[in-house]
Amino acid sequence: xxxxxxxxxxxxxxxxxxxxxxxxxxxxxxxxxxxxxxxxxxxxxxxxxxxxxxxxxxxxxxxxxxxxxxxxxxxxxxxxxxxxxxxxxxxxxxxxxxxxxxxxxxxxxxxxxxxxxxxxxxxxxxxxxxxxxxxxxxxxxxxxxxxxxxxxxxxxxxxxxxxxxxxxxxxxxxxxxxxxxxxxxxxxxxxxxxxxxxxxxxxxxxxxxxxxxxxxxxxxxxxxxxxxxxxxxxxxxxxxxxxxxxxxxxxxxxxxxxxxxxxxxxxx
Ligand code: SAM
Numbered sequence: 001x002x003x004x005x006x007x008x009x010x011x012x013x014x015x016x017x018x019x020x021x022x023x024x025x026x027x028x029x030x031x032x033x034x035x036x037x038x039x040x041x042x043x044x045x046x047x048x049x050x051x052x053x054x055x056x057x058x059x060x061x062x063x064x065x066x067x068x069x070x071x072x073x074x075x076x077x078x079x080x081x082x083x084x085x086x087x088x089x090x091x092x093x094x095x096x097x098x099x100x101x102x103x104x105x106x107x108x109x110x111x112x113x114x115x116x117x118x119x120x121x122x123x124x125x126x127x128x129x130x131x132x133x134x135x136x137x138x139x140x141x142x143x144x145x146x147x148x149x150x151x152x153x154x155x156x157x158x159x160x161x162x163x164x165x166x167x168x169x170x171x172x173x174x175x176x177x178x179x180x181x182x183x184x185x186x187x188x189x190x191x192x193x194x195x196x197x198x199x200x201x202x203x204x205x206x207x208x209x210x211x212x213x214x215x216x217x218x219x220x221x222x223x224x225x226x227x228x229x230x231x232x233x234x235x236x237x238x239x240x241x242x243x244x245x246x247x248x249x250x251x252x253x254x255x256x257x258x259x260x261x262x263x264x265x266x267x268x
């Protein structure tokens with residue numbers, strides 16, 4: 001009996017059991033008849049059938065072979081296809097285009113999953129996910145928020161994350177130690193900068209946040225000499241005595257652009 005299935009901590013298994021939350025998730029995902037949905041970690045199928053009843057097809061990837069087998073047998077002959085696979089090894093290139101991604105993410109691998117989705121973002125039109133509340137707040141944080149950091153900038157460079165609602169611990173079995181939230185993450189079709197700046201941009205952002213206590217003039221001095229950095233900050237109207245957390249993603253993008261010019265002219 002799948003009801004007796006022992007939840008595996010290593011797979012982040014906290015199963016959604018609150019029917020009001022399940023209904024709310026299905027409502028907010030803006031499901032359309034023609035949608036093809038990729039569900040990561042369907043578990044016991046809490047939201048899978050509700051999604052499937054409103055869309056063309058659901059592709060569900062589950063790493064727990066016992067659960068995948070159960071779902072496969074249950075959903076044979078329906079519009080739900082179950083893959084007994086690790087999503088981090090799953091080939092996204094074999095997916096059709098314009099996929100809607102919905103997941104109550106296994107929290108322990110949320111970041112590699114988000115990174116993989118970003119790397120294949122051409123495939124996806126929308127990404128709805130449940131994550132730990134604090135993690136979701138980090139995704140959405142802006143300068144001035146306690147949780148603002150390099151991860152916020154990374155996520156917001158590629159799309160627009162928004163917390164749609166919070167979910168209490170009691171909505172799950174077994175009950176997790178932390179609160180959760182449901183996020184809509186619209187991936188941008190067009191990025192603000194060319195690819196060659198992206199790598200430098202994230203190096204700059206990570207360097208600045210790794211040395212939060214330093215002024216940006218001091219933390220970024222590995223990228224250019226202080227005089228050149230001062231010039232850039234003056235040009236961009238940024239106070240060189242500011243710390244990493246007071247600069248917006250837009251300002252980091254501008255700094256990366258200016259440093260790119262310097263590095264190119266110096267052939268770095
Ligand atoms: N969707 C179900 C629900 O809401 O009740 C389960 C959510 S539970 C938080 C996360 C699910 O992801 C589990 O079923 C777990 O087995 C699965 N999972 C964990 N790691 C995975 C991986 N690498 N690839 C695919 N599924 C994974």
